[in-house]
Amino acid sequence: MKQFSRTALFFLMFPALFLTGFSSGEKPVKATWLWQTYQTASAPDQIVAFAAAKGVNLLYLKIDTSLRPSYYHTFIQKARANGMEVHALGGKSGWGLERNRPEILSLVDWVGRYNQTVETDAAITGIHLDIEPYTLPEWKSDQNEVIRQWMGNVNAYVTKAKELDPSLQVGCDIPFWLDKTALPDQPVVSISEWLISRHDHVTVMAYRDRAEGPNSISALVTQELEMADRLGKKVIVAVETKESNEGNFVSFYEEGTARMEDELSKLSELLASHPSFAGVAIHSYEYWSVLKE
Template identity: 60%
Template sequence: MKMARRTFGFILLLSMFSFLTGFSAEEKELKATYLWQTTLIATEPDQILTFAKEQGVNLVYLKIDITRKASYYQSFIKKASEAGVKVQALGGLASWGLEQNRPKIMAFVDWVIAYNKSAADTEKISGIHFDIEPYVMPEWKTAEQASIMRQWMGNVDAYIERAQLDPTLEIGCDIPFWLDKTYLPDDSTTTISEWLISKHDQITVMAYRDRADGSNSISSLVPQELNWADQLGKKALVAVETKESSEGNFVTFYEEGKTYMNAELSKLPSLLSPHPSYVGTAIHSYEYWKPLKE
């Protein structure tokens, strides 16, 4: 009887501990934005962080110009850290999908690793975010596609291995929603999207639409990517556009403005709740989002 009481007491205590620690460890939903114009962190750092606070942004993908010294970034990243905003190093070009440009990618990763070694805790970069889009090159739509994909995959393997030299870095990349129909050249059962998700800690699915639910909506375009991320234990954000688009009004929130966009994005946690991989949204980009009408 005493043993039963002790067992029950232990289970109750363990349950209470799990509840309390689980509650305290619960992560806040991420709201990210891209910042491509590196010079803005010098000309308007306070405006950037004020805007971030107003809009609930807690993650910035900051374009890193590796020709600049570490000191150029330290002040802004420290201010961001103190404001509860993490900064990830943003880099990438379509041509970074080609093997000939691997040295540029490695130099970028090496710069980030070296930067973190010399930076104070509040000045550190929390991750690297790659925006490599070889599928926009004309060659992608030719017989060269398989070769380009192999080169891209080789570059990904190389930068993942190098970035892991700093275990504190979270490694992420952008993936367009429609890439989940493109299979690997040497594996007809696996798409390039699934492969990319398997390689990274975090992915951002570019689901450029201007409404949260319904047909041809944000939530309708991402289930396949989120399913893979669920299965692979990865984190996934869903990205939207605020830049004027020649592809049609439905692609961007440019016409509708901030209030409408925020209302639509607020629906996503509920709509995507079946997916444990879903951790938040990303808005492309600060430069277009800030002047957007209310």
């Protein structure tokens, strides 16, 4: 039997990979999540001013698909006018299961309807999913079956988004440790590598409070960056600002904004050898905006 390299194996398995980049070109990404979607109506200027002052150029904006597209129009237009791309954010742990696939696809449909109603300067330029099925009880009882269903959902929403608009960026969040979990029936391929292959970019939740050294931000993302390098994809490295009960080393909650910015500034040099490294993300606006200096 002919032996293939891991890279060759991937392109045999997934011949229609999307190799598009960010429309912002080579400018490093600085992203954040906005989960409390009602704030786009109650405090739009405050959010945009904060994000612009911090250099944010990519906003993952939680979308409530029960709301009319017009609800978000003014806010997204303000964000775009201040140099930010906006990606529609959604996600639940249960979105890893096939029975919830219609909910995911409804988000993709919503983005399509929204973009049909607005001018280019207010368009949503991507879709970003935060799906964490490894927190479900089913993950413990039948992990392989959950992974199969998760993969099916990913294939469905990526395909639908690209059919809707090939220029839409499709991304997802993944934890750094998922690279130790193999695909069912593909023990040489991790679920992390497969997720990287299917998306334009992934945001790796490397929740640590120092840039270098053992158990640091840069140390946790090495494998993901190497995978993305091979596959021609992009990786955004994310940190946490919310108080954590897992230990003081997880979040910048204790250290504050100045220390966080100092540590993040080191990553461009530490990770410079990886063409896949696209920038950083801070989770999330709700906690970052009240983080001590």
